[in-house]
Amino acid sequence: MVTKQFTGSPEDADLARADSLAREIFADLANKWALLIVEALGDDTLRFSDLRRGIDGISHKMLTQNLRMLERNGLVERAVHPTVPPRVEYTLTEPGRALRETVAGMCDWTSRYLPHIETARRRFDT
Amino acid sequence: MVTKQFTGSPEDADLARADSLAREIFADLANKWALLIVEALGDDTLRFSDLRRGIDGISHKMLTQNLRMLERNGLVERAVHPTVPPRVEYTLTEPGRALRETVAGMCDWTSRYLPHIETARRRFDT
């Protein structure tokens, strides 16, 4: 995942492809908006605008962009109800919910170590 | 963590500060280089150049930049040995190792769902 070992041998081709794909996916998901969306969706089914209200500071553009990416990677399911006005609902898929658990772990980590980080920063900023 | 609820009441001030700090930290850490560094460090103590070799594709600049950030937030400890040539070693602190577990979960998730994602992408890209 982190390192790449190329021996040049032919049977490494598949591993190399899988590794570069893993990296690509990791780069897709390891950004704050994507993770916050996954966290915000949780077990709910939310409309675009609800999601937007739910994630503080996210712009219209970033939300659509990341939702597309998450949909493309199969983490989010998009259900369009052809009414007027249109109603589009987003839900985490099973892989999405699985990832959400690790994201939740990251959020827990943040609140848990918040004091430690605050003091570490003060010490460093001198 | 994800949402902000401002009622304007005075006792919310602390909560609001903590929340914005949490967001800042989350934004710091939710980027691929930071997470890959945490993962690469693991339980080891590594020199700058070893770390650089260990993380495929990272530039000198991104590595120093992210190491500083991680050090500032107290995730990484930096030990300078005043020899010549200089020898600088990096190790995860306890909070760093704690975060590393969730990062490991994310890596596991990636390799586990790689096939699913690959097919999801093919379906989407049509």
Place this chain on the structure above:
DNA sequence: CTGAATCCTAGCTGATACTG
């Protein structure tokens, strides 16, 4: 309401060169 496209800016990023 949802979403696409455009423009525009700030900031990230890599490459390179220089210091201790």
Place this chain on the structure above:
DNA sequence: CAGTATCAGCTAGGATTCAG
């Protein structure tokens, strides 16, 4: 070896506007 500074290219990201 480790770190810093500088420069140039590019991309992320916001604001706005138009369409279905």
